[in-house]
Amino acid sequence: MLLLALILLPAATGAVAWLAPTARWRPRLLLAIAAIHVAGTASLWWTQDWSAAEGWLSVDALGLVVLTVVSVVFFAVSLYSVRFLENAKVPGARMFISCLLAFLAAASLVALAHHFALVWIGMEATTLALAPLVFFRRDRRSLEAVWKYLVLSSVGIALALFGTFFLAAAQVEGRPLILGDLVRTAASLRPGLLRAAFVFLLVGYGTKMGLAPLHSWKPDTYGEAPSPVAGLMAGALTSCAFLGLARTVAVMTAAHQSDFIRPPLFALGIVSLVISAGFMIGQTDLKRLLAYSSVEHMGILAIALGIGGAGAYGAALHLLNNGLIKGSIFLAVGNVVLLSGTSEASATRGVLRRAPWTGTMLIAGLFAVTGSPPFGLFVSEFTILGSAFHAGLTWLAIVMLLLFAIVFVGMARLILGVVYGTPEAGAGTLTESLPLVLGPLVLGGLVLVLGLYIPPLLQDTLVRAANALGGGTP
Amino acid sequence: MQPFHDVLLLLVVLTNFWVLGTTRLSSMIRAAAMQGLLLAALPVALYPHVSLHIVGLAIGTLLVKAVVLPHFLTRAIREAAVRREIEPLIGFTASLILGAAAVALSFAITPRLELPDTPSGVLIPVALSTVIIGLLVLTTRNKALTQVVGYLILENGIYVFGLSQAERVPFLVEVGVLLDVFAGVFIMGIVVFHINREFDSLDSARLTELRD
């Protein structure tokens, strides 16, 4: 019942927030729901009730990790949004908060669903819930961004549904489209249809993840959406889409199709890395830069899925780290936008002096996102590279390392330019109130901690998640 | 004589060709509405043991695909004052040839897919070809409204495929109809924001409008 509450409560509150006439309570309502959601998720960690009925909604290791990312990032974003909405020039709090809550409900559905059709419905709902948020500023550029986002996402979602149908056709015994049954009866799945299902699901959920070459909506969307929304998308939405893909890979691996899925996953992953590295070099806009960083990390996740084994553990860990740090860095960039009115890097200089907390978080975020120690992404990327070497894919690991280096150069150039330097005369400062700073700080701090120490509870869960991806029992 | 559902499916293919070959937007919308009508009749033709579920599905599909969405689209044409599609990326003639090739391809692939028995042997090929043709229209056309029609055709193809699984996973097809929500959102967007063409950052693309 807790699971149902985690989904329905935000949805109901979203409807209430939309209908309620008063404006003052809405932000507090948002915060309250976000806090309740975090509490609920934490209690799931505590109870560790893996033997729950394998029904349409249930908790498994990977789903719990995704749910945690969604929950924590959402809390930080809602905390930030309280102050953000006051500073924003466009009134639209009602739409903003209702859609945020709707997104939370949909994302929780994706994380908790064990029926492929429910996963799909959740993904469709997230797409719809985010569209008005992307269009927040209501100018021509955001119109273009939201249009591209909707068109590409809807085609992706349609193809994902097509893949889901193929999956249903491939199944011979057991309850239709239930993950547990699919994995258990994997030997009897029809291979031809299963492969067709995988192709379509890869394209569909890959579009939502933002894997290249299906990523063209990402830079525009992340660039035009308000920073907290972009952070939510980069942190939570991509994790949900990855979950859809991961569930498919779990079924494929159980059906001994690992050799079939490896080439496309590697191909998309490498293309993502190459494209993101290439487009980061000449980039001038901070949020678009981070969009390409998101593409890069999705590529890493795809490659990790393809490698399997220890790579799957790395994927789960990377999912966690990436989600948290993206939330953090986008919120920091949000502060930069509040400071200078635009996310164009050339318009801002010397953030470290004008807004010290933000500047520090930007530097930390830069190092974290590019996979430097002591942050958590270093550990996860190291694990993935190690598994690549171990599996004999030395060329893959070397290519990845090269591209990581290029990415570092591209990102550092832009971010350090923003952070350091002397601010122009007359440049404003930002009162770094608690809501604007606490969220990103906590998220970044978590990533730092994960780089140094992984608590045994988390370790256990990650191993379970990896086993599920490797085809064992979830 | 051929079973009724086969005739319906063949007519669906013909409506696809119609959409590929026509330049007039109102003609395209009529074809999409006709396709919706055929699709509404399809569940009843495929599963004659009439149950509330099948009848409900047919009526729902009829309302959404054959009445509501074409009506929205027609309103959108009037608002946007657009009549004709300009020469698409790959040309109308090439589109028709590709469409025919897609149909041939679908018929060729289907036997190799080892699908479970479906009520009709033509169901899966028609579904596949409709999906491909929908994608074709969606990606090669210039006007936003034509792209929406392409999306409608794409989801119609998915819907037909879903019908083949309707016996085993009952509510799956209804889920497919949810895709129409997207289409509705698009159309609203076009109407409200006067999105006439796909967004293109190169202004030189506008010069091609003088040709028409």
Add this chain to the structure above:
Amino acid sequence: MSLTAALGLLAVLLLAPALPGIANRVKSVVTGRRGAPVLQLYADLWKSWRKGAVYSPTTTILFRLGPVVMVCTALLAAGLLPLDGTTSPIRFTGDLVAFAGLLALGRFMLVLSALDTGSSFEGMGASREVTFAVFAEPALILCFTVFVVATGDLRLQGMLGQPLTHTWVATAPSLLLGAASLFIVSLAETNRVPIDDPLTHLELTMVHEVMVLDHSGPDLALILYASALKMALFGSLVVRVLVAAAAVSTPMALGLLLIGLVVYAMAVGVVESVMARLRMNHVPQLLVGASATAGFGLILLLR
């Protein structure tokens, strides 16, 4: 050849000039006018035949050959069709290619004679005619292929004759698609709306009419007759496919064909009344659409 085959050939040859008349009459009636008499073309042929011909000094023998070859090829092509539903006067394996080739030869000579005049109007008409033919020929061959695959016979006598009657019910969708495609092709080959308007008087909008602007007297009579005969031939193709559904005796089949021809002419008239001529660059789309339809019918047979 059998009696009915000869009778059929003779009937079609005699009936041919009435078909454009029927089409034009239907067009007039639909638009609320009285229109010319149905048998007007006979009178025109008689009138032109008795007149003298005028030849421009720029023309050569090609100009005079064009009409003659047109009529001869049309007559030969008529001999290839099984008009009574059972036998054709001339038959050999692969004669469907000969059918298409003969008509193409006739068109070719007409185009040459048009180019021979050295006038830009005729040249323009010739280029348009040939462009449309490029798209119409594949459609025609695809339709023939549908019938070949349906009956397994490579002779027109088999494709449109008794074997077709035997497989009609089983292959009905493909045959209907082929017939629809053939109808559109016939509109293209006989230069009727929506490909070409036979009643326009503006040379810049003509395709066929402008090619024969300079022909006069007996030459014009031959060309008019050949065009009418082409209409009868294509009409017979379409009608034969549809009539083959009925397994009747040979004389009955012939009768049905003749009645069908009249209905075909009326259908052409109706189509001409409700449609406007297509823009020139949309005509290939229509013809490719016809090819796609025939192709689809073929796919259905091949699976």
